[in-house]
Amino acid sequence: MGLSPFRRAGSLSSHSASPSKAFSGRQSRLKSRTVLFGLMAAIFLFATGCSMDGMSTWDALGPVAEKQLELFNVLLWAMVAVFVLVEGVLLYAIIRYRKRPGQPKPPQIHGNTTLEITLTIIPTILVLGLGIWSVFTLFDLEDPPTTGPDALHVNVTAHQWWFEFEYPDTGSGKHIITANELRIPVDRPITLSLESDDVIHSFWVPKLAGKLDMIPTHVNEMWFQADSDKIDEALPVTLFGQCAELCGLAHALMRFRVTVMDQADFDSWAAAYGPPPANTEQAKAGQQLFQQNCTLCHTIDGPDDPALSASRLSGFLTGGDITPVPAPNLTDLRTRQTLAAGITDLTEAHLREWLRNPEDLKPGNYMSSRAVLYQGGNASLSDQEIDQLVAYLLDIR
Numbered sequence: 001m002g003l004s005p006f007r008r009a010g011s012l013s014s015h016s017a018s019p020s021k022a023f024s025g026r027q028s029r030l031k032s033r034t035v036l037f038g039l040m041a042a043i044f045l046f047a048t049g050c051s052m053d054g055m056s057t058w059d060a061l062g063p064v065a066e067k068q069l070e071l072f073n074v075l076l077w078a079m080v081a082v083f084v085l086v087e088g089v090l091l092y093a094i095i096r097y098r099k100r101p102g103q104p105k106p107p108q109i110h111g112n113t114t115l116e117i118t119l120t121i122i123p124t125i126l127v128l129g130l131g132i133w134s135v136f137t138l139f140d141l142e143d144p145p146t147t148g149p150d151a152l153h154v155n156v157t158a159h160q161w162w163f164e165f166e167y168p169d170t171g172s173g174k175h176i177i178t179a180n181e182l183r184i185p186v187d188r189p190i191t192l193s194l195e196s197d198d199v200i201h202s203f204w205v206p207k208l209a210g211k212l213d214m215i216p217t218h219v220n221e222m223w224f225q226a227d228s229d230k231i232d233e234a235l236p237v238t239l240f241g242q243c244a245e246l247c248g249l250a251h252a253l254m255r256f257r258v259t260v261m262d263q264a265d266f267d268s269w270a271a272a273y274g275p276p277p278a279n280t281e282q283a284k285a286g287q288q289l290f291q292q293n294c295t296l297c298h299t300i301d302g303p304d305d306p307a308l309s310a311s312r313l314s315g316f317l318t319g320g321d322i323t324p325v326p327a328p329n330l331t332d333l334r335t336r337q338t339l340a341a342g343i344t345d346l347t348e349a350h351l352r353e354w355l356r357n358p359e360d361l362k363p364g365n366y367m368s369s370r371a372v373l374y375q376g377g378n379a380s381l382s383d384q385e386i387d388q389l390v391a392y393l394l395d396i397r
């Protein structure tokens with residue numbers, strides 16, 4: 001059928017049985033053009049919507065992101081050149097040799113061996129060249145440089161819907177498990193072992209490196225580094241990360257932060273890692289409430305005990321209404337900036353709101369669905385009890 005795509009799309013919305021066909025055709029073509037334009041504008045806005053300052057892949061802050069950006073730029077501009085060339089020739093041919101009344105058919109060429117060989121060789125060279133460059137970049141980025149400062153190792157575990165960060169040894173012999181906020185010393189390679197506890201997630205800090213899948217029962221390794229000479233602001237600087245693999249209900253609310261800091265700041269954070277002191281009456285009451293209601297899932301006195309973590313995980317995997325589940329380690333909650341996997345600032349008000357009913361802030365989360373406390377919707381805690389918990393968790397004096 002000789003219908004243009006415009007007309008075909010238009011006929012969906014216009015009355016095909018209309019008597020004045022020519023008029024309704026033009027009108028529907030206009031309408032479809034408006035729809036098409038609207039759609040393109042929407043796609044443009046949607047595609048550029050993620051260029052929030054902290055999430056840009058165009059602003060590489062370290063050697064890994066920089067090399068990946070370089071490769072991306074070469075691929076992009078090579079493809080733009082091919083696109084412009086091919087489309088250009090096509091447009092030229094369409095216009096220059098279009099059918100004109102009274103003109104004979106232009107000469108038809110078919111089976112021109114030289115042309116066919118040329119047009120096979122050029123793309124082959126291009127694809128091979130870019131492919132080989134890509135593979136070399138992959139190998140190049142596999143390991144951190146062996147010269148320079150020691151790498152700091154972090155084990156990252158993804159959970160529905162938050163990130164766990166474990167430093168087996170921060171360098172001063174300290175073992176730390178924390179959640180949703182990764183602190184890294186500047187100018188030092190950070191090696192990461194990525195794994196998941198449940199479904200496939202993906203680890204992505206656009207300014208430091210490309211995405212890497214986090215897969216249950218399989219460890220993926222990556223590394224990155226933040227360079228002080230590429231960071232304009234004064235340290236500490238906070239970068240944004242997020243899960244980049246659709247992983248269930250709260251996937252869009254599974255974010256994290258990476259704080260780049262001086263080695264000295266990092267060391268003092270590591271040294272201060274420990275449970276909240278519970279110095280006030282208010283905090284002492286909060287501590288008691290915490291022991292009664294929260295330790296089923298949360299650890300607050302240092303790194304999680306591996307046996308306890310394993311039993312929480314099996315509770316999660318077995319399912320059921322009221323079971324322990326893996327939950328963010330809260331030992332250093334009071335030193336964090338964000339709440340519930342980076343979805344909001346950690347303030348007293350937000351924490352109160354979270355403890356009143358986590359479902360309001362993060363629909364689908366496993367705290368409200370699996371804790372006895374929230375089976376009736378809002379927490380079975382009084383306002384006073386919530387205040388006591390907040391005072392304990394944030395060490396308010």
Ligand SMILES: [Cu+2]
Pocket residue numbers: 158161200201202243244245246247251254
């Ligand atoms: Cu995820």
